[in-house]
Amino acid sequence: MKLARIGDPGAERPAALHDDGTWRDLSGVVGDVDGVLLGGGPAALDAVREALAGDLPVLEPGRFGPPVAGIGKIICIGLNYRDHAAETGAQAPAEPIVFMKAADTVVGPHDTVLVPRRSTKTDWEVELAVVIGATARYLESPDDAAAHIAGYATSNDVSEREFQIERGGQWDKGKNCETFYPLGPWLVTADEVADPQALRLTLSVNGESKQDGTTADMIFGVHHLVHYLSQFMVLRPGDVISTGTPAGVGMGQGTYLTEGDVVELEIEGLGAQRQEVGQA
Incomplete structure (x- = not known):
């Protein structure tokens, strides 16, 4: 799975790449692509995959921000x-x-x-x-x-x-x-x-x-x-x-x-x- 953050600096929205090649908005599913999501283990990522299989809105790929928010070090x-x-x-x-x-x-x-x-x-x-x-x-x-x-x-x-x-x-x-x-x-x-x-x-x-x-x-x-x-x-x-x-x-x-x-x-x-x- 490919996870990204799309939008202007400071206003990026979490997104995942759908099988049809479009980016889908995850902001209704997760807070962000950050340590909370990544630290949730397989269950957290499986929840994203399950949502991605549904009817998530398309997010137009303008600016890509850093793909991880709140990096500690x-x-x-x-x-x-x-x-x-x-x-x-x-x-x-x-x-x-x-x-x-x-x-x-x-x-x-x-x-x-x-x-x-x-x-x-x-x-x-x-x-x-x-x-x-x-x-x-x-x-x-x-x-x-x-x-x-x-x-x-x-x-x-x-x-x-x-x-x-x-x-x-x-x-x-x-x-x-x-x-x-x-x-x-x-x-x-x-x-x-x-x-x-x-x-x-x-x-x-x-x-x-x-x-x-x-x-x-x-x-x-x-x-x-x-x-x-x-x-x-x-x-x-x-x-x-x-x-x-x-x-x-x-x-x-x-x-x-x-x-x-x-x-x-x-x-x-x-x-x-x-x-x-x-x-x-």
Whole structure:
């Protein structure tokens, strides 16, 4: 099942994709696509499926907002593809590199991405986003992870490399500028993703291919990451894990985003994004 939130910023309505290809309004069924719904487990999603089989009103697909509302936290994984680590001159990490991204960086998949003031190195990163659907704390093994995943989405972990790397301190300064996490267009429930380690990720800038990789090249796979993170923090319904990016980022090529650029990215089966770049 594909779940989305459609409408102007702050006024999005929950929606689900019908078999006939139309989006149906779920606002009479659920409050929103959020941690409450996702944390309700199979019964909550089954209720949505049952309603979707009925006569729900069609919702015209204008603007897609982020597919999850009220995100608690975004946990990001750095250097999680071997080819990306190589292009940055870094060794493959022995354990996942973890940093946080504020939930207020999240925007819709086609919203404008803003280059921060005084930025010279704003970069792109297509990433698989994992959305948590059940509270995970101290999981016994990666085998337990699947039961805690609600679904998957396309994301762009926009980064400012000078702020991140050259200004000292932690990476946070280069990761938390406004509009730096386009998410969506929709959440695909976990039952529709046969293997999260077999998805193609692509990204282009102004029509020129920059990234073309596969989640099979992750150093630490999705289930390993959910298990690993649960040893250090409680993962709650609606939390998002951004799982790293393949090679082809601007930092590896010495080229970066400027006002007027167009970024297009897609993950196989999870939908495409398109952002025009503006100036903060």
